[in-house]
Structure formats: structure tokens, C-alpha cells
Amino acid sequence: xxxxxxxxxxQLTMDARxxxxxxxxxxxxxxxxxxxxxxxxxxSGAIAGYTLRLGDGxxxxxxxxxxxxxxxxxxxxxILARLKAIPEVERVNTTSGRCDLLLQVAAPTTSxxxxxxxxxxEIPGIRSSESLIHLSTKLDRTT
Numbered sequence: 001x002x003x004x005x006x007x008x009x010x011q012l013t014m015d016a017r018x019x020x021x022x023x024x025x026x027x028x029x030x031x032x033x034x035x036x037x038x039x040x041x042x043x044s045g046a047i048a049g050y051t052l053r054l055g056d057g058x059x060x061x062x063x064x065x066x067x068x069x070x071x072x073x074x075x076x077x078x079i080l081a082r083l084k085a086i087p088e089v090e091r092v093n094t095t096s097g098r099c100d101l102l103l104q105v106a107a108p109t110t111s112x113x114x115x116x117x118x119x120x121x122e123i124p125g126i127r128s129s130e131s132l133i134h135l136s137t138k139l140d141r142t143t
Contacts, residue, residue, distance in 0.1 A: 001046065004029065008037055009046070016050045062106040063113050064090075064134040067120060068099035075125025076100070082123045088116045099130070 007027055011018060020038075024031040041047045071079055083089050083103065091104040103120070107113035113133075121129050 004033075005037060005041060005046070008034065009041070012047075012050075061108055063108070063110060064104060064106045065113060065117070066132045066134070067103040067105055067117065068130040068132070069101040069103065069120075070098070070127040070129070071100045072125045072127060073100070079123055079125050083120070086116065086119060088112075089120070 004027065008023065011023055011026060018026075020031050020034050024034045027034065038047070069079075079101070080092065083092055083101075088105050088107050089103055090106050093102045094100065095102050105113065105116055105120070107116055117129070117131055120126070
């Protein structure tokens with residue numbers, strides 16, 4: 001992957017809906033160059049797909065929680081498979097420190113969030129969990 005590929009991925013990371021013409025103009029290359037680079041990045045697996053990121057308006061009604069999980073290490077693959085099947089689990093990170101996995105979970109109501117936390121807590125191999133309900137956002141550099 002060269003500097004042009006990295007610049008192309010950076011542009012797409014900011015806005016995956018950019019047209020080929022806009023990308024070419026921003027990167028100061030021909031449209032056909034952008035198209036061939038995208039095809040190569042897709043076929044190599046560097047770009048696994050394009051996704052929808054919901055704006056604040058669509059996410060406004062959701063209640064979020066961070067969930068710290070302590071797990072049996074030999075069960076991590078099975079636990080991850082179960083977590084992937086729960087649509088309310090938005091993100092799973094491995095961590096260093098006292099917990100093994102950090103989840104971000106979202107649900108439309110507190111009772112729905114409670115139900116999701118119960119489902120997560122019942123997964124075999126999870127030793128313990130701690131849930132932190134998000135109250136307000138003071139800083140967000142991801143948007």
C-alpha cells in the first residue's frame with residue numbers, strides 16, 4: 001500500500017460516499033486511477049465493504065452503555081461469536097487491565113438495555129461484568 005492508497009483510504013474514512021470524480025480531484029489524480037485503486041483495494045481485502053454511519057438524529061433515541069467483561073480466556077472465540085449475534089452490541093474491544101472485553105451496547109429504552117445486559121451476562125464463559133450507562137457526551141472526536 002503506497003501513499004496514494006493511504007490518502008484514498010483516509011478520504012473514504014471521512015466520507016465513504018465521495019464520488020470518484022471528487023476523490024480524483026482531491027487526490028490530484030485521474031478518475032480512472034482512483035477507480036483502479038479502489039478495485040485493487042477491494043479485491044485485496046484492504047476495503048472489506050462500505051457501511052452506513054448513523055448521524056446523531058438517528059442515534060438520538062438510543063441509550064448506550066459500556067460493559068466491562070471478565071471472561072474465561074479459552075472461551076473468547078465462543079463469547080465473541082455470541083456477542084456478534086446480538087444486534088444491540090455495537091462494538092467489542094479487547095483490553096489490557098482488569099477486564100478482558102469492553103462492549104458498547106445501545107438500546108431504545110432502559111428496559112431493552114436491561115434485557116440485553118441480561119443476555120450478555122448469561123453467555124457461558126463470562127466470569128463477571130460491570131455496566132456503565134452513558135449519561136451525556138462531553139467530547140466526541142469520532143464524528
